[in-house]
Amino acid sequence: MGDKEDIAELAGEIIDIVSRLDKNGLETLVGAARAVETKRKIETFNRELNVVAEKASRKRREASRPDFSVLIERTEDDFFVIQMDQARVFFNIQELREITAICHSAANSKAANPQAAGMKRLFKWFEKERSDLLADAGVDSERSPYLAELYELVLSTYKLKS
Numbered sequence: 001m002g003d004k005e006d007i008a009e010l011a012g013e014i015i016d017i018v019s020r021l022d023k024n025g026l027e028t029l030v031g032a033a034r035a036v037e038t039k040r041k042i043e044t045f046n047r048e049l050n051v052v053a054e055k056a057s058r059k060r061r062e063a064s065r066p067d068f069s070v071l072i073e074r075t076e077d078d079f080f081v082i083q084m085d086q087a088r089v090f091f092n093i094q095e096l097r098e099i100t101a102i103c104h105s106a107a108n109s110k111a112a113n114p115q116a117a118g119m120k121r122l123f124k125w126f127e128k129e130r131s132d133l134l135a136d137a138g139v140d141s142e143r144s145p146y147l148a149e150l151y152e153l154v155l156s157t158y159k160l161k162s
Helices: 003-018 023-064 093-107 114-129 131-137 145-157
Strands: 070-074 080-084 087-091
Touching: 003 023, 070 145, 080 093, 080 131, 080 145, 087 093, 087 131, 093 114, 093 145, 114 131, 114 145
Parallel strands: none
Antiparallel strands: 070 080, 080 087
């Protein structure tokens, strides 16, 4: 049976019941019908409100999400600044050479996913040698998008020194 048939059957049942009710019974039935209608309106309103709230929440999350941009700049006195969004940390040339070696080593490895291997190696190196960058940028795992960006940037910008 479809919705229209179900509704017609229920309406017929209500009409049959209404014909046997007195005034108090009819007032009770009308009150119950109004309560059901009000409940339906509230549920519809709440669903619409939840949709709007979810859209607003998603916009707030997207607005507060970092861009995961990573830059490396060389200073006049041969230091390097690795910037991850707002976090800026200075590195000496030897440290940048180690970071470069880590990235190229992973890229040339037989790992199924060289980028993931590089990110893991970078994370371990930073944990041991320069945890200040991890803390300042909020990097808390080897799967951080910052490490993926750094890995790709180092590979495309720096070569291993022979």
